[in-house]
Structure formats: C-alpha cells, structure tokens
Amino acid sequence: MPLSYEHQVSLLTDILNNHQTDCCGSVAECEQLERLIKSLMVNTQIDAGVKTVLEEVYRYSQGGRNSSDLDSHILSHQNQLAQWVEDIGQLS
Template identity: 65%
Template sequence: MPLSEKNQAELLKDILNNHQSDCCGSVAECEQVERIVKSLMVNSSVKENVKAVLQEIYSYSQNGINSSDLDQYITSHQGQLSQWVDEIDKFS
C-alpha cells in the first residue's frame, strides 16, 4: 500500500529533522529521501512552488549519498534543513 502525500511529507520531515538534530545520518536515509522526493515530484497535486523546494532536497540527498564525509555534509546544511522542514510544514 503506497504512502499518501501527507504520509510522505511527514516521513520526509522526520528524516530531515533527524539530520538537523543529530547532525548525522546514513546513506540509506539519503536514498529514502531521494525516493520520497521523486514520488512527490511526479504527483500532480503537488504545487510548483513546493516542487522547487523538493528539487533542493533531492539535490541534498544525492550529494549526501556521494559525500565522502556524510556527517560533515549534513552539519554544513543545518540552515537549509531547518528551512526545508518549515516549508514542508506549510504544504503537509
């Protein structure tokens, strides 16, 4: 059973919140973020302004997967993580 758009947004927010609060994460979490964002991007009910934020999160996850020091990478994105969580709150 696929997750609803709301469930996907909540899961995405949870992972990003964990990255922000813990200043660390795993490649598997970045891959999960990537899958969630892809699913939301193809959803026709997601507005264009939201898709712009999702594109930023997608880039974050891809670069995180390829980062040689994921924890440092996450730490360097603390400001964006907070901003993205706030944006997700607005549309979820």
C-alpha cells in the same frame, strides 16, 4: 501498500528533522529521501513552491549519498534543513 501523500511528507520531514537535530545520518536515509521525492514529484496537484523545495532536498540527498563524509555534509546544511522542514510544513 503505497504511502499516502501525507505519510510521504511526514516521513520526508522526519528524516530532515533527524538530520538537523542529530547532525548525522546514513546513506540509506539519503536514498530514502530521493525515493520519497521522486514519488512526490509525480503528484500533479503538488504546489510549485513545494516542488522547488523538493528539488533542493533532492540535490542535498544526492550530495549526501555521494559524500565521503556524510556527517560533515549534513552539518554544512543545517540552516537549509531547518528552512526546508518549515517550507514543506507551510506549503503541503
């Protein structure tokens, strides 16, 4: 059973919140972010502002997936993580 738009956004923000509060994460979480974003981006009713944020998060997740030090990657994006969660919450 596929996740609804609301559940996808909730899962996306949960992972980003965990990265922000824990300052660590896993490659699997980065891959999950990418899958969620790909799924959300095909939604024709999604707001353009949300798409912009999703594109930024996608680049972040790709960087994390390919990083030799994922925790440092997450730590270096602390301000963006908080902003993305806020932006997605306001726009979705």
